[in-house]
Amino acid sequence: MDLFLNFLKNQYIRRIKPLIFLIMIPKEKELKLIRIYMYICDIYQSSLKISCQRFSNNANPIFTDEELLTVYLFCGAFQRYFSIKEIHTFTKEYLLSWFPNFPSYQTFNYRLNLLSEAINKLVKHLITCFKPDDCDSMTSLIDSMPIITCAGKNKTGKVATEIATKGYCSTKNMYYFGLKLHTLAFRRKGTIPFPEMIILSSAEENDLTVLKREVADHLTGKDIYADKIYSDFPYWGEKQEKQAVTMQTPVKAIKGESLAITQREKAGRDLFSTAVSKVRQPIESLFNWLNEKTNIQRAMKVRSTSGLLVHTMGKIAIAFINLIF
Numbered sequence: 001m002d003l004f005l006n007f008l009k010n011q012y013i014r015r016i017k018p019l020i021f022l023i024m025i026p027k028e029k030e031l032k033l034i035r036i037y038m039y040i041c042d043i044y045q046s047s048l049k050i051s052c053q054r055f056s057n058n059a060n061p062i063f064t065d066e067e068l069l070t071v072y073l074f075c076g077a078f079q080r081y082f083s084i085k086e087i088h089t090f091t092k093e094y095l096l097s098w099f100p101n102f103p104s105y106q107t108f109n110y111r112l113n114l115l116s117e118a119i120n121k122l123v124k125h126l127i128t129c130f131k132p133d134d135c136d137s138m139t140s141l142i143d144s145m146p147i148i149t150c151a152g153k154n155k156t157g158k159v160a161t162e163i164a165t166k167g168y169c170s171t172k173n174m175y176y177f178g179l180k181l182h183t184l185a186f187r188r189k190g191t192i193p194f195p196e197m198i199i200l201s202s203a204e205e206n207d208l209t210v211l212k213r214e215v216a217d218h219l220t221g222k223d224i225y226a227d228k229i230y231s232d233f234p235y236w237g238e239k240q241e242k243q244a245v246t247m248q249t250p251v252k253a254i255k256g257e258s259l260a261i262t263q264r265e266k267a268g269r270d271l272f273s274t275a276v277s278k279v280r281q282p283i284e285s286l287f288n289w290l291n292e293k294t295n296i297q298r299a300m301k302v303r304s305t306s307g308l309l310v311h312t313m314g315k316i317a318i319a320f321i322n323l324i325f
Helices: 002-024 027-046 065-078 084-094 105-114 116-129 207-214 233-243 259-280 282-294 305-324
Strands: 136-151 165-169 174-187 194-202 222-225 245-248
Touching: 027 065, 027 116, 065 084, 065 105, 065 116, 065 305, 084 105, 105 305, 116 194, 116 305, 136 207, 136 259, 136 282, 136 305, 174 207, 174 282, 174 305, 194 207, 194 305, 222 259, 233 245, 259 282, 282 305
Parallel strands: 136 222, 222 245
Antiparallel strands: 136 174, 165 174, 174 194
16 A cells, blocks of 8 residues: 555656646746757757767767756746756756656756856857847957855865966955956947957956957957056057057056156046046946846855856856846
Protein backbone atom coordinates (compact mmCIF):
# COMPACT_ATOMS: atom_id res chain seq x y z
CA MET A 1 0.00 0.00 0.00
CA ASP A 2 2.82 2.41 0.89
CA LEU A 3 4.48 1.79 -2.46
CA PHE A 4 1.22 2.49 -4.28
CA LEU A 5 0.70 5.77 -2.35
CA ASN A 6 4.25 6.86 -3.13
CA PHE A 7 3.64 6.06 -6.81
CA LEU A 8 0.52 8.25 -6.87
CA LYS A 9 2.39 11.03 -5.07
CA ASN A 10 5.21 10.97 -7.61
CA GLN A 11 2.73 11.03 -10.49
CA TYR A 12 1.07 14.08 -8.92
CA ILE A 13 4.37 15.91 -8.51
CA ARG A 14 5.56 15.13 -12.05
CA ARG A 15 2.32 15.61 -14.02
CA ILE A 16 -0.58 17.22 -12.20
CA LYS A 17 1.24 19.70 -9.95
CA PRO A 18 3.20 21.43 -12.80
CA LEU A 19 -0.04 21.95 -14.72
CA ILE A 20 -1.61 23.65 -11.70
CA PHE A 21 1.39 25.94 -11.35
CA LEU A 22 1.38 26.65 -15.08
CA ILE A 23 -2.08 28.22 -14.73
CA MET A 24 -0.54 30.74 -12.32
CA ILE A 25 1.89 31.99 -15.00
CA PRO A 26 0.33 34.78 -17.10
CA LYS A 27 -0.29 33.98 -20.76
CA GLU A 28 1.95 36.88 -21.76
CA LYS A 29 4.91 35.27 -20.00
CA GLU A 30 4.21 31.94 -21.66
CA LEU A 31 4.49 33.67 -25.03
CA LYS A 32 7.75 35.31 -23.97
CA LEU A 33 9.10 31.93 -22.89
CA ILE A 34 8.28 30.53 -26.34
CA ARG A 35 9.82 33.54 -28.12
CA ILE A 36 13.03 33.30 -26.09
CA TYR A 37 13.28 29.57 -26.81
CA MET A 38 12.81 30.08 -30.55
CA TYR A 39 15.38 32.89 -30.59
CA ILE A 40 17.92 30.81 -28.63
CA CYS A 41 17.40 27.83 -30.95
CA ASP A 42 18.09 30.00 -34.01
CA ILE A 43 21.20 31.68 -32.63
CA TYR A 44 22.48 28.42 -31.09
CA GLN A 45 22.43 26.59 -34.40
CA SER A 46 24.06 29.48 -36.28
CA SER A 47 26.88 30.38 -33.88
CA LEU A 48 26.61 29.43 -30.19
CA LYS A 49 27.05 25.68 -30.60
CA ILE A 50 30.59 26.21 -31.90
CA SER A 51 31.57 27.46 -28.43
CA CYS A 52 30.17 24.49 -26.52
CA GLN A 53 30.49 21.47 -28.79
CA ARG A 54 30.89 18.11 -27.05
CA PHE A 55 33.16 15.35 -28.31
CA SER A 56 31.92 12.56 -26.07
CA ASN A 57 29.16 9.98 -25.75
CA ASN A 58 27.00 12.69 -24.15
CA ALA A 59 27.16 14.96 -27.19
CA ASN A 60 23.36 15.19 -27.42
CA PRO A 61 21.94 15.44 -23.88
CA ILE A 62 18.20 14.96 -23.34
CA PHE A 63 17.94 18.36 -21.67
CA THR A 64 19.46 20.51 -24.41
CA ASP A 65 21.69 23.58 -24.15
CA GLU A 66 18.94 25.61 -25.83
CA GLU A 67 16.52 24.66 -23.05
CA LEU A 68 19.10 25.44 -20.38
CA LEU A 69 19.78 28.93 -21.76
CA THR A 70 16.05 29.57 -22.15
CA VAL A 71 15.39 28.67 -18.51
CA TYR A 72 18.24 30.86 -17.28
CA LEU A 73 17.27 33.90 -19.36
CA PHE A 74 13.52 33.64 -18.79
CA CYS A 75 13.76 33.27 -15.01
CA GLY A 76 16.20 36.16 -14.77
CA ALA A 77 14.47 38.54 -17.17
CA PHE A 78 10.81 37.99 -16.30
CA GLN A 79 10.77 36.34 -12.86
CA ARG A 80 13.74 38.28 -11.41
CA TYR A 81 15.48 35.18 -10.04
CA PHE A 82 19.23 35.73 -10.28
CA SER A 83 20.84 32.99 -8.19
CA ILE A 84 21.22 29.58 -9.82
CA LYS A 85 19.45 27.92 -6.89
CA GLU A 86 16.40 30.21 -7.25
CA ILE A 87 16.24 29.62 -10.99
CA HIS A 88 16.45 25.86 -10.53
CA THR A 89 13.77 25.82 -7.81
CA PHE A 90 11.34 27.98 -9.81
CA THR A 91 11.77 25.88 -12.96
CA LYS A 92 11.31 22.63 -11.07
CA GLU A 93 8.11 23.85 -9.42
CA TYR A 94 6.48 25.91 -12.16
CA LEU A 95 7.93 24.97 -15.56
CA LEU A 96 8.39 21.22 -15.35
CA SER A 97 5.63 20.59 -17.89
CA TRP A 98 7.60 22.72 -20.36
CA PHE A 99 10.91 21.02 -19.50
CA PRO A 100 10.11 17.44 -18.40
CA ASN A 101 13.78 16.37 -18.58
CA PHE A 102 14.97 19.14 -16.24
CA PRO A 103 18.13 17.93 -14.42
CA SER A 104 19.23 18.14 -10.79
CA TYR A 105 20.62 21.37 -9.34
CA GLN A 106 24.23 20.12 -9.46
CA THR A 107 23.94 19.12 -13.13
CA PHE A 108 22.17 22.37 -14.05
CA ASN A 109 24.87 24.47 -12.35
CA TYR A 110 27.72 22.45 -13.87
CA ARG A 111 26.33 22.64 -17.41
CA LEU A 112 25.58 26.36 -17.14
CA ASN A 113 29.22 27.04 -16.21
CA LEU A 114 30.30 25.15 -19.34
CA LEU A 115 28.34 27.64 -21.44
CA SER A 116 30.28 30.75 -20.35
CA GLU A 117 31.81 31.29 -23.81
CA ALA A 118 28.45 30.72 -25.51
CA ILE A 119 26.83 33.33 -23.24
CA ASN A 120 29.64 35.73 -24.14
CA LYS A 121 28.83 35.29 -27.85
CA LEU A 122 25.12 35.68 -27.10
CA VAL A 123 25.76 39.10 -25.52
CA LYS A 124 27.80 40.12 -28.56
CA HIS A 125 24.92 39.08 -30.83
CA LEU A 126 22.34 40.96 -28.73
CA ILE A 127 24.19 44.29 -28.77
CA THR A 128 25.11 43.95 -32.45
CA CYS A 129 21.80 42.86 -33.97
CA PHE A 130 19.39 44.85 -31.80
CA LYS A 131 21.06 48.25 -31.98
CA PRO A 132 18.37 51.00 -31.74
CA ASP A 133 17.93 53.38 -34.67
CA ASP A 134 18.49 56.49 -32.51
CA CYS A 135 22.10 55.63 -31.63
CA ASP A 136 24.59 58.38 -32.44
CA SER A 137 27.40 56.48 -34.15
CA MET A 138 29.69 59.54 -34.03
CA THR A 139 29.44 60.09 -30.27
CA SER A 140 30.30 57.54 -27.59
CA LEU A 141 30.48 57.42 -23.80
CA ILE A 142 32.84 55.25 -21.80
CA ASP A 143 33.17 54.23 -18.16
CA SER A 144 33.59 51.18 -15.93
CA MET A 145 31.80 49.59 -12.99
CA PRO A 146 33.03 47.06 -10.38
CA ILE A 147 31.89 43.43 -10.21
CA ILE A 148 32.45 42.58 -6.55
CA THR A 149 33.24 39.09 -5.22
CA CYS A 150 34.21 40.44 -1.81
CA ALA A 151 34.72 43.92 -0.36
CA GLY A 152 37.02 45.37 2.31
CA LYS A 153 40.45 46.97 2.47
CA ASN A 154 42.15 44.08 4.25
CA LYS A 155 40.26 41.21 2.62
CA THR A 156 41.89 38.91 0.11
CA GLY A 157 39.68 37.23 -2.48
CA LYS A 158 39.99 33.49 -2.98
CA VAL A 159 37.53 33.13 -5.87
CA ALA A 160 38.44 33.21 -9.57
CA THR A 161 42.00 34.30 -8.83
CA GLU A 162 42.94 33.73 -12.49
CA ILE A 163 40.97 36.82 -13.54
CA ALA A 164 39.91 38.64 -10.34
CA THR A 165 42.21 40.94 -8.38
CA LYS A 166 42.02 43.61 -5.70
CA GLY A 167 41.06 47.13 -6.79
CA TYR A 168 39.67 50.44 -5.58
CA CYS A 169 36.42 52.10 -6.68
CA SER A 170 36.70 55.87 -6.22
CA THR A 171 32.97 56.39 -6.86
CA LYS A 172 32.02 54.15 -3.95
CA ASN A 173 35.19 54.91 -1.95
CA MET A 174 35.64 51.16 -1.52
CA TYR A 175 38.32 48.52 -1.83
CA TYR A 176 37.05 45.31 -3.41
CA PHE A 177 38.12 42.05 -5.01
CA GLY A 178 36.71 41.14 -8.41
CA LEU A 179 36.49 42.48 -11.97
CA LYS A 180 35.83 45.70 -13.85
CA LEU A 181 33.14 45.91 -16.51
CA HIS A 182 34.20 48.50 -19.14
CA THR A 183 31.51 49.76 -21.50
CA LEU A 184 31.84 51.90 -24.61
CA ALA A 185 28.31 52.99 -25.53
CA PHE A 186 26.56 54.90 -28.30
CA ARG A 187 25.00 58.13 -27.11
CA ARG A 188 21.19 58.27 -27.41
CA LYS A 189 19.63 61.66 -26.89
CA GLY A 190 17.15 61.73 -24.02
CA THR A 191 17.66 58.14 -22.86
CA ILE A 192 20.31 55.71 -21.64
CA PRO A 193 23.10 54.84 -24.10
CA PHE A 194 23.33 51.48 -25.87
CA PRO A 195 26.53 49.38 -25.53
CA GLU A 196 28.88 49.34 -28.47
CA MET A 197 31.63 47.31 -26.83
CA ILE A 198 31.86 45.48 -23.48
CA ILE A 199 35.18 44.44 -21.95
CA LEU A 200 36.08 42.63 -18.72
CA SER A 201 39.36 43.27 -16.92
CA SER A 202 40.82 42.59 -13.50
CA ALA A 203 40.00 45.16 -10.82
CA GLU A 204 43.60 46.39 -10.50
CA GLU A 205 43.91 47.50 -14.14
CA ASN A 206 43.71 51.20 -14.93
CA ASP A 207 40.74 52.22 -17.09
CA LEU A 208 42.91 54.19 -19.52
CA THR A 209 45.29 51.25 -19.94
CA VAL A 210 42.42 48.92 -20.84
CA LEU A 211 41.03 51.46 -23.31
CA LYS A 212 44.40 51.87 -25.04
CA ARG A 213 45.02 48.13 -25.24
CA GLU A 214 41.58 46.84 -26.24
CA VAL A 215 39.65 49.65 -27.91
CA ALA A 216 41.59 52.72 -29.07
CA ASP A 217 43.08 51.23 -32.24
CA HIS A 218 39.64 50.18 -33.51
CA LEU A 219 38.04 53.63 -33.24
CA THR A 220 37.71 56.08 -36.14
CA GLY A 221 35.89 59.38 -36.63
CA LYS A 222 34.36 59.54 -33.17
CA ASP A 223 33.93 61.89 -30.21
CA ILE A 224 34.29 60.14 -26.86
CA TYR A 225 33.14 61.59 -23.52
CA ALA A 226 34.72 60.13 -20.42
CA ASP A 227 35.90 60.71 -16.85
CA LYS A 228 39.17 62.37 -15.81
CA ILE A 229 40.96 59.03 -15.57
CA TYR A 230 40.91 58.73 -19.38
CA SER A 231 42.76 62.03 -19.83
CA ASP A 232 46.06 61.78 -21.75
CA PHE A 233 46.63 64.81 -24.00
CA PRO A 234 49.67 63.56 -25.99
CA TYR A 235 48.10 60.15 -26.69
CA TRP A 236 44.68 61.48 -27.75
CA GLY A 237 46.27 64.28 -29.74
CA GLU A 238 48.04 61.63 -31.82
CA LYS A 239 44.80 59.62 -32.18
CA GLN A 240 42.98 62.73 -33.36
CA GLU A 241 45.49 63.25 -36.16
CA LYS A 242 45.61 59.60 -37.28
CA GLN A 243 42.09 58.31 -36.59
CA ALA A 244 39.98 61.48 -36.11
CA VAL A 245 39.16 60.38 -32.55
CA THR A 246 38.57 63.15 -30.01
CA MET A 247 38.57 62.42 -26.25
CA GLN A 248 36.60 64.89 -24.12
CA THR A 249 37.15 64.70 -20.36
CA PRO A 250 36.70 67.13 -17.45
CA VAL A 251 39.80 69.29 -17.06
CA LYS A 252 42.47 67.62 -14.96
CA ALA A 253 44.79 69.65 -12.76
CA ILE A 254 48.15 70.28 -14.45
CA LYS A 255 51.10 69.40 -12.28
CA GLY A 256 53.51 72.31 -11.78
CA GLU A 257 51.16 74.93 -13.21
CA SER A 258 51.46 78.35 -11.57
CA LEU A 259 48.71 79.52 -9.23
CA ALA A 260 48.07 82.64 -11.34
CA ILE A 261 47.31 80.59 -14.48
CA THR A 262 45.13 78.17 -12.49
CA GLN A 263 43.02 80.98 -11.07
CA ARG A 264 42.76 82.76 -14.42
CA GLU A 265 41.57 79.62 -16.24
CA LYS A 266 39.34 78.30 -13.45
CA ALA A 267 35.99 79.67 -14.68
CA GLY A 268 36.43 78.43 -18.26
CA ARG A 269 37.68 75.03 -17.13
CA ASP A 270 34.77 74.60 -14.71
CA LEU A 271 32.25 75.37 -17.45
CA PHE A 272 33.92 72.94 -19.84
CA SER A 273 34.09 70.21 -17.17
CA THR A 274 30.40 70.68 -16.35
CA ALA A 275 29.45 70.41 -20.02
CA VAL A 276 31.47 67.20 -20.50
CA SER A 277 30.07 65.66 -17.30
CA LYS A 278 26.52 66.44 -18.43
CA VAL A 279 27.06 64.60 -21.72
CA ARG A 280 28.71 61.53 -20.14
CA GLN A 281 26.30 61.22 -17.19
CA PRO A 282 23.85 58.86 -18.99
CA ILE A 283 26.41 56.04 -18.92
CA GLU A 284 26.08 56.08 -15.14
CA SER A 285 22.34 55.65 -15.70
CA LEU A 286 23.13 52.63 -17.93
CA PHE A 287 25.10 51.01 -15.09
CA ASN A 288 22.37 51.81 -12.58
CA TRP A 289 19.73 50.30 -14.90
CA LEU A 290 21.85 47.19 -15.40
CA ASN A 291 22.35 46.77 -11.66
CA GLU A 292 18.67 47.33 -10.86
CA LYS A 293 17.55 44.80 -13.46
CA THR A 294 20.05 42.07 -12.57
CA ASN A 295 22.01 42.91 -9.39
CA ILE A 296 25.15 42.37 -11.47
CA GLN A 297 27.59 44.04 -9.08
CA ARG A 298 27.01 41.53 -6.28
CA ALA A 299 28.97 38.37 -7.12
CA MET A 300 29.63 37.27 -3.52
CA LYS A 301 28.12 33.80 -4.04
CA VAL A 302 30.25 32.93 -7.09
CA ARG A 303 32.72 30.11 -6.44
CA SER A 304 34.63 29.60 -9.71
CA THR A 305 36.13 31.46 -12.66
CA SER A 306 33.56 30.13 -15.12
CA GLY A 307 30.83 30.94 -12.59
CA LEU A 308 32.03 34.55 -12.39
CA LEU A 309 32.01 34.86 -16.18
CA VAL A 310 28.49 33.39 -16.36
CA HIS A 311 27.37 35.74 -13.58
CA THR A 312 28.70 38.83 -15.37
CA MET A 313 27.88 38.15 -19.03
CA GLY A 314 24.73 36.22 -18.15
CA LYS A 315 23.33 39.19 -16.23
CA ILE A 316 24.01 41.45 -19.22
CA ALA A 317 22.19 38.98 -21.48
CA ILE A 318 19.25 38.89 -19.04
CA ALA A 319 19.00 42.69 -19.00
CA PHE A 320 18.95 43.00 -22.78
CA ILE A 321 16.61 40.02 -23.26
CA ASN A 322 14.22 41.90 -20.94
CA LEU A 323 14.67 45.09 -22.98
CA ILE A 324 14.32 43.44 -26.40
CA PHE A 325 11.49 40.98 -25.71
